[in-house]
Amino acid sequence: MTDVPERDVLVARLTAVRERIDRAAVAAGRASGDVRLLLATKTMPATVIRAALAADAAMRADDDRLAPVLIGENRVQELVAKGPDLVDLSPATHLIGPLQSNKVNAALRWATCVESVESLDLARRIAARAGERPVDVCVQVNVSGEPTKHGVPAEEAVDLALGVVALDGVRLVGFMTVGAHSTDDLVVRTGYALLRQVRDRVLDSGAPGTAGARELSMGMSRDLEAAVAEGATIVRVGTAVFGSRTA
């Protein structure tokens, strides 16, 4: 059972992460308000997520410039299991892991955005199950080419995005990637720059439905500075807020 960290501990870690984002944004000549913080909550019980949301709410009560954190779940099973325990807080929850077509219904019950669209078939299935409001989605791109990574290759990402925007029932809001597993900052940054280039090509296409596709969800605890430098609008942070998952 994971212990629930003290409020002060969570506030301190959230503050440290927001300071890292701010410094990286300032260094890149960007406004720190342009980067939202998504908490990657895999393996964390709902009690811990509630504590993090409460810490975030307390911070925002002291500083009304802060945007609320987003929640990101990797596995539909966890999304569904924790959803009822968080429903009273109604956090904006993104699915950031792979979605099998037989789990689309379950995922859409709790996720407000599916960041992990990697085929037109999946986008169609999501669109088919959308209610009155289209579902927000991102196209996930494998910028590093590492075979273990999800997402479409960068060469196919623009075509997939243009296919997605043509569907009713989904709204393309941007692009997501898991960065290269490398200690070489240049390799990591080049991958994040590639995601930005994919996005800009889609925006520049001027195709109907592309104007809103501005999000770049990229960067994690270890490399969020590189991602912010390359234009991240959402950074996904787990361990820097919740501590090590294997401890």
Ligand SMILES: *Cc1c(COP(=O)(O)O)cnc(C)c1O
């Ligand atoms: C776990 C995870 C993160 C966060 O990683 P940390 O190293 O814990 O910050 C971000 N994105 C995805 C898709 C993840 O699975």
